[in-house]
Amino acid sequence: MAEMVLEVSGLTVCREGAVAVENVSFDLAAESDTALIGPNGAGKSSLVQALLGILPHRSGEVRLLGRRLGRKGQLPSLVRDQVAYLPQSFGVRNRCPLSVAEFVGLGWDPAGIRFNWVGGEARRAAVRRALAKTHCSDLADRLISELSGGQTKRVLLAFCVVRPRRLLVLDEAQAGLDSQMAEQFYGLLFDLRRSEGWTVLQVSHDLEMVRRTCDGVLCLNRRLCCSGPPDHALSPSQLERVYGRGFVPYHHRHANPSS
Numbered sequence: 010m011a012e013m014v015l016e017v018s019g020l021t022v023c024r025e026g027a028v029a030v031e032n033v034s035f036d037l038a039a040e041s042d043t044a045l046i047g048p049n050g051a052g053k054s055s056l057v058q059a060l061l062g063i064l065p066h067r068s069g070e071v072r073l074l075g076r077r078l079g080r081k082g083q084l085p086s087l088v089r090d091q092v093a094y095l096p097q098s099f100g101v102r103n104r105c106p107l108s109v110a111e112f113v114g115l116g117w118d119p120a121g122i123r124f125n126w127v128g129g130e131a132r133r134a135a136v137r138r139a140l141a142k143t144h145c146s147d148l149a150d151r152l153i154s155e156l157s158g159g160q161t162k163r164v165l166l167a168f169c170v171v172r173p174r175r176l177l178v179l180d181e182a183q184a185g186l187d188s189q190m191a192e193q194f195y196g197l198l199f200d201l202r203r204s205e206g207w208t209v210l211q212v213s214h215d216l217e218m219v220r221r222t223c224d225g226v227l228c229l230n231r232r233l234c235c236s237g238p239p240d241h242a243l244s245p246s247q248l249e250r251v252y253g254r255g256f257v258p259y260h261h262r263h264a265n266p267s268s
Contacts, residue, residue: 020069093169
């Protein structure tokens, strides 16, 4: 039986006094890649934030790596350190003094203490490896605030890969990228998922890329309308249940990132 990295049972989440997600249940098997889709306002970001403990949940249960998430988001640091999150937007103020290497280093040791003394060389070596894996070595000395959108996305993946992780959660990580940059991002994500053994949960509006790259799909419109492999969950009848009658998906042109 496959190991379950994430187990969600009867989860209900409220936001600003209103129910955003109601009675949602699903599991994520180790090393799977699952997309979370649904119309704007369906509760996708609220669900993701509740799974990570950013947003409290009203009822239900969340288990990460077998450990229960407290209703207010409490989770042992040993488990929390094995989860990485890429938000929809990542704003950096102009002239932020952190270099790319320094920023990625925060993913290895958030306190930054060991950078200066115990474990300093191990930290620097981990940063170099992470930058190489994400094709960012040439950006190491650049200020994080100077990067383009595509470069920033790759650096965020370097932040995630600088130490071992089990679960990677992405909230529309392709937002702000043109089709070519999105294709490159997904290709890199596909390679890293295989090499690092990540389990991936990604919020996405790009249904064509979901069909090409994901193992499973969760269709959300406050409640979980359907779930299953892409051929089932992305069928016209299921998409109509989630998005409403007359929904026509926009088709992006992509190369297959696994090719």
